[in-house]
Structures are given as structure tokens and as C-alpha cells.
Amino acid sequence: MIETHCERLSAMDASYLVLEKPHTPLHVSATLIYEAGPLATPDGGIDVAAYRRATEAVLHLIPRYRQKLQWIPVVGHPVWVDDPEFNLGYHVRHTSLPRPGTEEQLKRLSARIMAQPLDHSKPLWEAWVVEGLEGGRFAVISKIHHCMVDGMAGRDLAQILHSTDPAERRTEPAPPWTPRKAPSAAELLADEVGRYASLPGRLLRGLGQARGELGELGRDLATRVGSIRQTMGSMRELPSQTAINAPVGPHRRFDWRDMPLGQVKRVRRALGCTINDLVIATVTGAVREFLLVRGESLDGIDFRIAAPVSLRAEGEREMGNRVSQWFVDAPVDEPDVMKRIEKIHAATRALKASKQALDVDLIMGIAEWTPTILMSLASRAATGGAPYNLMVTNVPGPQQPLYLLGARLESLYSQVPIAENTALGIALVSYAGKLCWGFNADYEAVPDLELVADAVERSFAQIAAAVGIDLDGSASATDSPTA
Template identity: 30%
Template sequence: MVNRLSAEDAMYYFLDGPGTSVLTGALMIVDSTSGASASSDSVRGGQLDYPSLVSLVERRLQLVPRYRQVVKEVALGLGRPLWVDDPEFDVTYHVRLSALPQPGTAKQLEELIARLMSRPLDRTRPLWEMYLIEGLAGGRTAVLTKSHRCLIGGPADRDLSEAVTDDTPAGRSLDEDLWMPSSPPKQTSMTVGALAEAITRPRDLVDSLLRGNGPVADVWSVADKSARLVTSAVQQLVDAAPDSPLNTVTTSARLFTTAEIPRRDCVKIANRFDCTFNDVLLAVVAGVLRRWSLSVKDSVSHGETVRVIVPLRARDADTGSGRSDGAGSWMPASGPEFVTDLPVGEDSPVVRLMQVAGLADRYSGSSSRLTSEMKPLLPELGIVPFGEFSSRAFSNMFQRAYNVPIFWSDGVSERFLKGCRVDQIYTVPTLSAQRALAISVNEYGDSVQFAFLADRSVVTDLPAMAGYLVESFDELLQAGPVGLAPKHP
């Protein structure tokens, strides 16, 4: 059975290139001293080291079959690329050991993560890596998974970090995995198969050849068709985001930093000012971006805003309560999103919170600010000789739609890695072309954990954002009713 990349996965695959690498990841901080004495995976409990992690990953790969497959492109782009078993799969190539120099500080860890996320993946192998990072202060260990975005494009496609963790220290029992790679298809058979598929839909084939997706097409017709499709699919493009240094030509060099705040206090703020839990988190981000704006220029005008894109599910009635049901994921998921403005020009934290809440409510229900599921400019048939061009055209169309993407995870209950408690989980957000900053927000345990990934050449002071986040949160926590009556004084 032919297993083609979906249209969306193909878009992410072709978006890779100089200045951008469509990677996402998860950073888990593990208490290596908290392991159970045994586990259901027949892996030594109570010891998280490189051999035991490799053994665990080998057993859990059956839960994420794409992690043993490579992407094979079809000649002349006559079909979307295929997922093909890697006949030379070597788990030890993908699972790697690293260590921090003493004293193993958070700053040293963040610098290492930035360098690891700056490196492109080998496209001749399965598109992922995992790092066991030893030497953290306090006897802790970090595990970083680094995956290409096309690996986790659909709701059924889990990230490896989710596959290797468990709800309980005892783990789970899995049948022995006797995986054998299928024989890789020849390029000739891939081409013939793509043509045969196309022949069943001849109108699409002719349209692709003559109007912009075939090997004899004019590139400019592709650009024109792309522009019309995007204008139809994403209405907010007519309302450009504010000018910002955060929308600029980017490099592949990264900076990374993290911060966390107490979830219980976020709930208190939401109750005090009669808004949602997620309104509070957006307002905290607004305070961060306000402080960053003031750090790079002399002043910020009163009406100045930064436009962000947020998953629409962050506005669902059953989310944002400050409670974690444990059923969620910490990796980005496909789905509709909306753009909203954060009033960074407002100096009062309470007024800023009220404005954030009002704008988010208004825009999440507005078709002009709502995206459908973001699909690439590739027909379902999959004829993509200019796939890379089309994907980049799609990305460029979104350049002015928003300034900063915010990746919003579901609430997640306590997780264990080989019997050891995971203390913190940070999503490493995707940083695509023309974006110099991306932010992720996770609810995990008793805290809300934020991660910031930035272009090293643009946001040179990214480590300061951790301090900005704590300051922004503290001013909301301590704020009284400045011209506004809180619900619970």
C-alpha cells in the first residue's frame, strides 16, 4: 500500500531550507533519582542512562511507525513524497548522549538546546533525533526530542516524547516488536504509481500540467494561483500585522529559554478579574512582549500591538479552566487558529488583561481572523514538481498575517520516563521562515511552562524574556482594580 505524505505534511517537508528548518521538539527535565524498582517494559527501573533509554525507545517505536521511515520524493514531482521503511535503520544513530559541564545550570542547558535545534536533520534518514543530556544540577537529567514537523502532522501521529512516557511509574506492557523493514520501492515504480494515480483523475493531471503544478508549468502561474488560493483560504491576510522586527529574514541559528509560573495563582487572577485562565496567560505574554519592545526602542506608543496566532481550541468552553485532565498532548496539533492583537502599548497590567480578553473573544468568533486548517498549496492529487516553491510561497503569504506564533498545549497530568518522574515538559516551538520568535505554553503539574525559541541574529537578548515573564506575571498577581472592579477583591 502506498503511504504518501498528506498535503499538509508535504508542505512542512518542502519548507525546509536555508534560514529555516521546520523542527519541533520536547524538552523533559527528569528526576533520575525517582525511578521505580521495575517496569513493564522489562527495562531496568530506577536507572535512566543511555543503554536503558535506547532499549526503551526501541520497544516504543512500534507506537510511532513513522520514526522508522524515510521520506522518498517522486521523480519530477509527479506525486507527493512517500513514507518508506528505512532498510538501514539504526536507533543508536538517532538516540544520542550528551552532557553539560559543571555546574550544569539551566543557562548551560538552554544554550545546548539552542545549538541542537539549530542543526538540520539528515534527510536521508528518519527525520528525528533524541538526546539524553546528563550533568544537570541536583542529579537531574534532560531528554530532548527533535522531530521534523511532518512526522506529527495528524492527530493520530504522536511525538516520540509522548510514546516513551507513561501515566504511572510502572509503565505499560507491550508485545515484543519484531519489526522488519519492507523493501523500498524503486524510483521507477514510484513514478509509474504516481502516474497511474493521476490517470484516474485526468482533469487534475491536465490542470496541474497546464496551470502551474507540472514540470512544464510557468513558475509565475504557480505564484498567481498560490496567491488566489491563500487569499480565499486565509481572509485575515487583507489585514496586515503591525510592522515588527520579529518579521524579518531569518537564519538557522537559534536561541532558547524557558520560564514557569504557578498555575494556582493564574487561576486566582482569572477569578479576580472575571476572565478565563487562558486570558491570563495571553496577558502575561503581552507583558513579556511589551518589555521586549521597550528594550529594543526608546518608547512604545499607547496603541501599539503585536499580533499573535493562537489555536482556536484555546477558546473552547471546556478549556482554560486551570485544570488538567491528563488527556492532552504537549506537541502542536493541526486545527483551526485565529489571530488576535496583544496591546503592548498599554502600561496598566489590569487594563491590558481586559483588552486581551475582549480582543480574544471578538476575534476568535470572527471569520476574518480565523483560519481553517492550514493546508499547503498542493492539490490532493499531489503533483508537486514545484513543491518547495509552492510551500515557500504559502509561507511568504503568511509573513504579514501575524508577528508571533503561540503553540498552546492541552493540560497534561504527571508523566514518567522509565519509572522516573518528569518534573517539567517544555515544547520547543517551530520557528519558520520570516519569524524571529515563537512561544509555547504548557500546563503541566502545578505550573504553566513557557518556552521561547528565537533567531539568534534578531532576538539577541532572548534569555531576558524569562525574567520579563516573571515580572509580567507578578504585576498581574499584585495588581488591584485600577479603574476596574475585580470580581473578587
């Protein structure tokens, strides 16, 4: 008898599929820019065949890349199964800018590619090799669905194709691969029924294991219940609606900026806060400027930033999402730079003490056994009820230069997906001595996306000036004229 194989998605991973809409795809994207180096061809192109061969040679290390979704009948929960019709040529694609292509043209191309949903009948990833970029460069635009991998694990996956050694080449042949047989619909349903039938026994075993911890549990119970109640309250109470919180359509804009990481760390040390605090403060100042330029009143505004928090333990490298959320109240109505930072620092300290991120993770853990909770969260998001105004992600990346088949990775810009009525998202990655900012926005709602990107640079310069650090002589410690 041939054995079958499948892997059940966690509630958090599955939630990204439930929440996704045709005009708000939930894949994580990035635009990576390289110096062509040894991948350059005599005609000025890029050796895409070498990239495909290298990708094929490592797919056995990331089996999820050859798996597709299958749905359990009746309950509608997804599982991963091997795709017997997997075709690498479908996933690794090749296109070109009109030579010499500019970064502005690359941004527009990235936005168009990122706006297109992934085909759920195939493995949920794509990689577009883009040649023709000015300066003897090329780009790779990658798309991976959020249900496959979160930002921290995704960084590990990207490193599979990269090396710190510019001389390293992947020349080994791809090992043979035979797709495993997927379970039938009846087998999937029977397994799911058995899973739910085992719930009482799981609960009893959990109680038995907890018997020796009842004293600690009793002391912690009231705190945890109150914390969860507070967390659910913050998810239920909607923030103020702003120009950023406009209806989202099918098209996108994408922009990016760089900051020297040394300058960022210098300002952080002067402030005595974390990098995340500094990032949120910088974004808060930029949002303040953007909303004032749009003519919005900031009196009494409740602006909330969602900041993902990784729950992945050191050395934990399994595919799947191990992230939770902080919801940070951003004082965009505060004109004083230092007071904004103090308020943000106090807010993040309070969030750490409240264990909000762990409580959101616990709520999603309950959703493993209570699909109605997951559907309730999905329903709220689908009706424009996201409990935040803006998503800001910050992923630490490698600080040494990386090479793809000898081609030096110059920059990488991530794209965080945007949700219904949340028309702007900001993603940061630190790499090789710089902080790379990626700005993703709805095409119609934020036609002036470059204003947001420029405002981020001004906001950071103002914070630096407030602690006596002059970055380039272009900013003062006072707020901008519009503020």
C-alpha cells in the same frame, strides 16, 4: 509479487518541508528534565542502554519513527516509506554536561541541538540523553519534524515511554520488524496520475452527498465565502515590523520559566476569560515592555500573534498535523492592563465566530489538489512575508507526575520553530501543577532573551495585581516604569 507500501503526506504536513530552510528548521523540540532515580549508574551517569531498549520496545507502536521520506517524481510530493537501513543508535544519542552542569549550560546545549536541521534521508527524529545535570538529574532533548506530528499528537507519543506508576519498567523485548518494500519511482508517479484523474469523480460524489444539505449550504455559503475572504486577507496583510521581526540566522538561544498552574487558573477565573486569552494577554504585556526597552515607538503598531488551534477530534490519534491558526491582533500599544485583556478577549471571541481556524484548514484542504496554492504560501514565507509577528503555542499536558523507567519527569520545556524574519517563538506546556514556558529565539536578533522571559513573569504579576491577586508582593496594578 512483493507488495509495496507508502503513505502520502497531507498538504499541511508537506508544507512544513517546503517552507523549511537550512537556517529555519521546522522540527518541534523539547527539553525534558528528570530526577535520575533508578536510572542513575554507580559512576554518576545514566543508564542510556536502558533508555534505548525501552525506546526500541515501543517503536512498533509508532511506525512513523522507522520511516523516511521519498519523493514522487515530477510533482515532487513526499510519501513515507519504511527505512531498510534504520539504526536506533543514530537517533538515540548520548552526551554530558561538565559535572555539575547547570540549567544555564543545559539551555545553551539545547539551543545548539535544536538549531541543527534533521537529516531528511533518515527518519525525522532524534533523542539526546544528557547526563551530568546538577541535583542528580538528567535531561532528554527530543526533536521531531513538524511534518510528522503536531503538538497535540506529539504529547500522546511522549506518553508511550512514560507512566504514572514509578514502579513500572519496560522490560519486554522489542518485537521483530521487517521493513516493507517501497514503491519504485515509476509506481509512485503512476499512482499520483491516477489520483489526479480521480478528482472529477470525487467532486461528483461529494455533490451527490451534499444534495440533501443544499438548504443548509445555501444559508451558510455567503457567510463562509466572506469568512474565507477575511481569512485570506489577514494572511495577505503584513503586520508592523518590530525588533522581533529581524532576519534569522543559523544559531539559537533557549530559555524557560515556570508558573504555578494554580495561580494561573486563579487569575483566569477572576478575569472570566480562557487560559489562552490570559496567555496572549501576558505575552502582549511582555512584548510591550521588550519593545519599549528596545526604544521602539508603539504608536499605530499592528502586532499580530499566531496561535495554533487544534482541529484534532476527541479520540483522533493518527499521526500527522490537524492544527490551524488564529491570527490575534495584540494591543501592545495599550498601556492599561485591563483594557489589553478586554481587547484580546473581544478579538478571540470574534475569531471563534468567524471560523477563521476552520477556514485556514479548508484552504489547506484545497492545497491537497492545488500545489500552486501551497507553493504561493511557501513563497510568501520564504520572502519574509509571514502574516504574524510572533508564534505562541499552548498545549495542555498531564497534571499527574510522569515517570520514565522510574525516573520522575520534573519539567518539560517545548521549543516552537521560528520562521524567516520572526526571530522569537514561545511555547507553553502545562504539566504536574505548573505552566512551563519555553522561549526560542535567533541568537543574534534577540541577545537579551532573558529580558523577554523576565517580562513575561512581570506581565503576569501585573495582570494578577489588576484583579486584586498579589502573587509575591513584587508587582503592582500599574504598568511598568518603561511602559
